[in-house]
Amino acid sequence: MHARTAQERWEELSQRPLLALALVFAVAYAVPIVDTSAGHTVTAACTVVEWGVWGAFATDYLVRLALTSDRRTFVRTHWLDLCAVVLPLVAELRLLRLVSTLLLLGRRARMATQIQVTTYVAGVVVGLLMFGSLAVLSVERDSPNGNIRTLGDALWWSFTTMTTVGYGDHAPTTGMGRIIAVGLMLSGIALLGVVTANIAAWFIERFEKDDVEERAQTAAILALTEEVRALRAEVAELRERPPVER
Amino acid sequence: MHARTAQERWEELSQRPLLALALVFAVAYAVPIVDTSAGHTVTAACTVVEWGVWGAFATDYLVRLALTSDRRTFVRTHWLDLCAVVLPLVAELRLLRLVSTLLLLGRRARMATQIQVTTYVAGVVVGLLMFGSLAVLSVERDSPNGNIRTLGDALWWSFTTMTTVGYGDHAPTTGMGRIIAVGLMLSGIALLGVVTANIAAWFIERFEKDDVEERAQTAAILALTEEVRALRAEVAELRERPPVER
Amino acid sequence: MHARTAQERWEELSQRPLLALALVFAVAYAVPIVDTSAGHTVTAACTVVEWGVWGAFATDYLVRLALTSDRRTFVRTHWLDLCAVVLPLVAELRLLRLVSTLLLLGRRARMATQIQVTTYVAGVVVGLLMFGSLAVLSVERDSPNGNIRTLGDALWWSFTTMTTVGYGDHAPTTGMGRIIAVGLMLSGIALLGVVTANIAAWFIERFEKDDVEERAQTAAILALTEEVRALRAEVAELRERPPVER
Amino acid sequence: MHARTAQERWEELSQRPLLALALVFAVAYAVPIVDTSAGHTVTAACTVVEWGVWGAFATDYLVRLALTSDRRTFVRTHWLDLCAVVLPLVAELRLLRLVSTLLLLGRRARMATQIQVTTYVAGVVVGLLMFGSLAVLSVERDSPNGNIRTLGDALWWSFTTMTTVGYGDHAPTTGMGRIIAVGLMLSGIALLGVVTANIAAWFIERFEKDDVEERAQTAAILALTEEVRALRAEVAELRERPPVER
Structure with missing residues (x-):
């Protein structure tokens, strides 16, 4: 069996464990933000878990690189994966680790049917809502003029942003909070596009x-x-x- | 004539009466919310009517279950119907009864042509606007910081939410109110998708x-x-x- | 030449004059709202012009009814035209005359190509923005809590509403103003649908x-x-x- | 080789230099707005650069006119280019020079594949966000009731406007600022349309x-x-x- 099949087999085998690790990452990311009374030990443990998940994804990248037949092409066509692995090393930022985990997870998804694409999009949307809420909460909670101070407010704000409703009763005031908000807005537009395209494709197929x-x-x-x-x-x-x- | 035809005949026969019962439910749901000066007797009567409509839908589910040839498959493929019937028994909540009635009504719809789908969507949108306004009004009216206190405000807020305009002059402040709002927002995105897909399908069909x-x-x-x-x-x-x- | 051709010929001949009359109506509708210092004579003259345009559209309806071969079918399939002609007689409202003129104009449009449909939609959108701004201005100006008091504010508000941006810096506070706003929101959703469908049809046609x-x-x-x-x-x-x- | 090929060759040769000049224009436009402490010399130099870029685009128009075989047809079909060249001469406005540069750049784009169209749209969106932010900042900064006073606020406002979220925490208050805002809103609707159409075309092509x-x-x-x-x-x-x- 030649190299390419070995790479594919690895990707198939590792898909589920990596998905599980991403969920572990989600919990480790959420705990110190939601539970503000968490002690130093808990926070430290969560950071260790986050780095562990990052390590697993980095290992996965290296294994795939080792199993591929043409390494030069692999690096060139998977430059986003490389960035996602290297970036958290350069800048010491929790948010960056979050973004790179989401990126690496997304890059592994195989989409063969319309239902799979839609399921994937729905999963990404839920994930973005969760992570967006947590990230904004951790950033805005300490802002002097901030108005997003509880998890409930953060979730509510995420929904009004992603659906482009934008009441304005809660809005980020810090630079980082606004960058996260822009990400949510663009995801919202993509979500709207996927929903519409789905219905349109279904209509055209069924009633043509x-x-x-x-x-x-x-x-x-x-x-x-x-x-x-x-x-x-x-x-x-x-x-x-x-x-x-x- | 075999079992399956009997089930289909039942579904055809019961469609109109169930639709009428859903309208009765709508009135029974609306009266105690709109008419705040309604006495104890009226409120009690409305609760009785609501349970009556729930009973009719539950009976319909049982009849369909009895008429089907393969009961196991029916239960598995209609698990949403089962939830909608059982849920109001578990938690004593008016809102749950509302959601399950809407669900059960929707599950019965037969959509064969594009016009039927569009009509159904238009009906659902109007229904969601009505029920969403009433539900938010009943929840927000007693909130200390609430700003949705009249039926007019609730309707206006529903429209600005569902069309994703979101002025922010009125917005829910309670947890339950916000959950209803999220439902309206998602419906609004679906509505936008259906409108766009309709026009796109019409364009592609007519001008291709x-x-x-x-x-x-x-x-x-x-x-x-x-x-x-x-x-x-x-x-x-x-x-x-x-x-x-x- | 038989009756149907006569009707078609009339519709072709009368299309441009009716369009011109609609523009006259637009001016007569706008003048008393924009120019608040307009004397009694000007306002009276504008009302006369409005009724005159209504009369022309009513005459057009009667001529088409006279020229058609099957009058019963014509009345049934053109019930919206009939409503638009009769309604301003029943209720004495400027807004109703406005709506019926827009309706009657729209019913006359013949759409054969995608470009014609798009041009028509663009025209309707501009018309709705103009009329919506004027209508809201005339209603909200006298509201005690109103915040739309100049033509500039009204136009700005119309744009933020129709594009579903909805900043909330200006929003209608009266019942009538909100009904107009709902009309603008729904038009905005339709506009978005037409724009998207246009691009989608163009993409699918060109890059398929x-x-x-x-x-x-x-x-x-x-x-x-x-x-x-x-x-x-x-x-x-x-x-x-x-x-x-x- | 006949005239038409010469024109095409010129357009191919000049595409990259003109794109580079547009970027120079962008910098010259941005500097005096962002750096409020910039001296008189810098501002004057920027104005000279802006006029220089305008001159290059005007020369390009004349060269294309000279190389074309049928000048009458060229002028008629490229009237927008003519306007964009002549307008900044008539009215002395920086914004007009900005709009005309964007227009002239857009008119030169050749779009052959779906990916090229999407890249072009993405570039235009980024350009509009940048220029829109700068233009609104320069207009609103001096408005007495203005609430967009820093580049950060301007960028944030641009994003909330273009994605039609519209929180309303920042909104233009001057007439010129609102005209720019309307431009951004319409671009946002077009952006949404392109995103949706892209996904729809991809869905229909892949899953049909x-x-x-x-x-x-x-x-x-x-x-x-x-x-x-x-x-x-x-x-x-x-x-x-x-x-x-x-």
């Missing part, structure tokens, strides 16, 4: 009427085939005709 | 220009058929030729 | 790749036709063959 | 199921071709038959 022309064509081709078959029978008969009897 | 290629094909097939027909005539003539005259 | 299959089919049919033509030539030669030379 | 019918047709045509080929072989054999052996 121009099949009429195509069905007429098929009928015409079948009629023509009948005609040719009859012709062939006639020629066969001609050939079988006894030699001119005289 | 790639029929040109298909019409060229049909012409080519017809020309070919002519050719074959002429060939057949020629062969026939060949066969009819008098034996070599000498 | 499944023509490959169709072009392959056309090639196959042409090759087959060549084959049959060669066959026919062969048969013709067979027939022309000199009788068995011996 | 009506190829089944077309593949059946191809199979039918191939079977028919086989049939005709067999017929032809039979006729050939008939012809090759030795003359009646007796």
Whole structure:
């Protein structure tokens, strides 16, 4: 079995464990933000878990790189994966680790059918809502003019932002909070696009009427085939005709 | 006549009465919220009517279950119906009864054409606007910081939410009010998707220009058929030729 | 020439004059709202012009009714036109006259191509923005808590509403103002749908790749036709063959 | 080589330099707005650069006009280019020079594939966000009631406007600021349309199921071709038959 199959097999095998690790990361990310009374030990443990998940994703990247046949092409076509692995090393930021985990998870998804794409999008939307709420909460809670101070407010704000409703009763006031907000807004627009495209594709597939022309064509081709078959029978008969009897 | 037809006949027969009962439910749900001066008797009567409608939908579920040939499959594929029937029994909540009635009504709809789908969506949107306004009004009216205190404000807020305009002059402040709001926002996005998809499907169907290629094909097939027909005539003539005259 | 052609000819002839009258109506509607210092004479003159335009549209309806062959069908299929003509007689409201004029104008539009539909939608959007601004201004100006008091504010508010941005710096406070706002919101959703559908139809038409299959089919049919033509030539030669030379 | 090719060659050659000049213009436009402490010399230098870029675009227009074969048609079909060149001469406004540069840049874009269209749209969106922020900042900074006073606020406001979220925590108060805002809103709607249309086209192309019918047709045509080929072989054999052996 050649290298490419080995890489594919690895990707198939590692998909579920990495998804599970991403969920572990989600919990480790959420705990210190939600539970403000958490002691130093808990926070430290969560940081360790986060780095552990990052390590698993980094290992996955290296294994895939080792198993691939053409490493140069792999690095070039997977530069986003490389960034997501290297970036948290450069800047010491929890948010960056969050973004890179989401990125790495997304890059691994295989989408074959419309239902899978839609499921994936729904999962991403829920994930973005959760992580967006937590990230904004951790940033805005300490802002002097901030108005997002509880998890409930953060979740509510995420929903009003992602659906582009934007009441304005809660809005981020810090630079970082606003960058997260822009991410949520763009996700909201993408979500709207996917929902609309889904319905449109379903409508067009189910109610399209121009099949009429195509069905007429098929009928015409079948009629023509009948005609040719009859012709062939006639020629066969001609050939079988006894030699001119005289 | 076998079981499946009996089930279908029942569903056809019961569709209109159940729709009427849902309207009765709507009135029974609305009265105690809109008419705050309503006495104890009226409120009690409305609760009785609500439970009555729930009973009718539960009976309908049982009848369909009895008429189906494969009960196991029915329960598995209609688990949402089962939830909608059972849930109001577990938690004593008016809102839950509302949601389950809407769900049960929706599950019964048969959609065969694009116009039916659009009509159904329009009906659901109007229903959600009505029920959403009432539900938010009943929840927010007693909130100390609430700003949705009249039916007019609630309706206005529903519209600004569902169209994702979101002025922010009125916004829910309680947890329950915000959950209802999220439901309205998601419905609004779905509504936008259906409207867009409808127009897109209509545009693509009506103004598509790639029929040109298909019409060229049909012409080519017809020309070919002519050719074959002429060939057949020629062969026939060949066969009819008098034996070599000498 | 039979009745139906006469009706069509009338509709073609009257389209431009009615469009011009609608513009006159627009001016007569706008003047008393924009120019608050307008004297009694000007306001009275504008009301006369409005009724005059209404009269022209009513006459147009009657002429079309007279020219049609099947009056019963015409009334049934054009019930919206009838409503638009009769309603301003029942209730004495400027807004109703406005709505009915817009309705009557829209019912007359003939849409044959995608560009015509898009032009029509663009025209309707501009019209709704203008009329919506004026209508809201006239209603909100006298509201005690109103915050839309100048034409500039009204136009700005119309744009933020129709694009579903909804800052909330200006929002209607009266019942009538909110009804107009709901109209603008729904138009905004329709506008978004038309824009998206246009781009989608253009994308699908221009970049569709499944023509490959169709072009392959056309090639196959042409090759087959060549084959049959060669066959026919062969048969013709067979027939022309000199009788068995011996 | 005839005139049309010369024009095309010029447009190809000049595309990159003009894009670079547009970026220079962007910097010259941004500097005096962002750096409020910039001295008179810097501001003057920036104005000179802006006029220089305008001059380059005007020269480009004249060269294309000189190289075209049919000048009358060129002027008529490129009237928007003419406006963009002439307008900054008529009114002395920085904003007008900005709009005309964006227009001239856009008119030069060649869009052949869906990816190119999407890249172009993404570039335009980023450009509009940048320029919109700067333009609003320069206008609103000096407004007495203005609430957009820093570049950060301006960028944040641009994003909330273009995604149609519209929190309302920042909103333009001057007439010019609102005109810019309307431009951003309309761009936002177009952006949403392009995103949705892209996803829809991708969905329809990738998951469409009506190829089944077309593949059946191809199979039918191939079977028919086989049939005709067999017929032809039979006729050939008939012809090759030795003359009646007796």
